[in-house]
Amino acid sequence: DSGVTQTPKHLITATGQRVTLRCSPRSGDLSVYWYQQSLDQGLQFLIQYYNGEERAKGNILERFSAQQFPDLHSELNLSSLELGDSALYFCASSPGQGADEQFFGPGTRLTVL
Amino acid sequence: SQQGEEDPQALSIQEGENATMNCSYKTSINNLQWYRQNSGRGLVHLILIRSNEREKHSGRLRVTLDTSKKSSSLLITASRAADTASYFCATRRDENTGFQKLVFGTGTRLLVSP
Numbered sequence: 397d398s399g400v401t402q403t404p405k406h407l408i409t410a411t412g413q414r415v416t417l418r419c420s421p422r423s424g425d426l427s428v429y430w431y432q433q434s435l436d437q438g439l440q441f442l443i444q445y446y447n448g449e450e451r452a453k454g455n456i457l458e459r460f461s462a463q464q465f466p467d468l469h470s471e472l473n474l475s476s477l478e479l480g481d482s483a484l485y486f487c488a489s490s491p492g493q494g495a496d497e498q499f500f501g502p503g504t505r506l507t508v509l
Numbered sequence: 510s511q512q513g514e515e516d517p518q519a520l521s522i523q524e525g526e527n528a529t530m531n532c533s534y535k536t537s538i539n540n541l542q543w544y545r546q547n548s549g550r551g552l553v554h555l556i557l558i559r560s561n562e563r564e565k566h567s568g569r570l571r572v573t574l575d576t577s578k579k580s581s582s583l584l585i586t587a588s589r590a591a592d593t594a595s596y597f598c599a600t601r602r603d604e605n606t607g608f609q610k611l612v613f614g615t616g617t618r619l620l621v622s623p
Contacts, residue, residue: 398551429611439552439597439613452608486551495601495609496540500551 399423400501402487408507414475417504419487421468427451427490428470429498430462434483445470446493477508515598519618528585530617532598533578539601539609541574541581546595546616555583555596588621595619 399422407415421428430442432455441454445464456462459477464470474481484505488498516531532541540559544552558565558574558581565572571584585592598614 398553400551438615441610441612444608452604452606452610454610484549488552493607493609495611496557497542497554498552498611500544500553502551503549505549 398499398501400487400489400499402485402501402504404504405502406505406507408509409477410509411477411479413477413508414473415477415506417472417474417485417487417506419470419472419489419501421470421487421489422499425489425491425499426468427493428464428468429488429490430456430470430472431486431488432483433486433503434480437483439486442472451493474506479508482506482508515596515614515617517617518615519620521620521622522588524588524590524621524623526588526621528588528592528619528621530583530596530619532581532583532614534581534598534600534612534614535579536600536602538576539603541572542599542601542611543570543572543581543583544597544599544613546597548594552597585619588619590621590623593619593621 401420426447429444433439442456444451462472484503486503487501542557543555546552556567569586574581595616597616
């Protein structure tokens, strides 16, 4: 158990809908990272927050947005969902801004029908 | 896009045998890390090797790094059925914005049969 929690575990929804994925980092970790893992694209970095501020963006679509709250939990919002958004979404955390070791949550499996 | 390419894509061995996985990358790095992922679960950090190191050990794991060839290998000795998982290399690149980006490879699926 990494100490990172993600909810929900599974999410099934229809195209065009909007969903919110939630992540709680390990106690004391200030950075939260979001990743998308799909069969054709592999593990792709989406976005990083550090202590409530957006720190870096990766391959995140404009339909997707995220935020980190004062209690350091983070939410990833996916809107206007398409079939191709079906994937595993992972949250990871680390103590600082560095990328020397990230602790991954169990993931949320999103299925868009 | 991914920086790391792993080879082989899949590897099937018997318990007790050694498993070797390779990772190649394209740009200069600060460090290289290996992660394990059990089917459909989150990744678990295994080991980190810095760019000025050539070899590192952790239990049954041995990692080598050749920065001149931009490649790394992960050796798992005396494999067990519980080692069955996907293994990913991840390279840390420090961007001029100060962001330390971790870029994951494509992964090697290891199957260890009893």
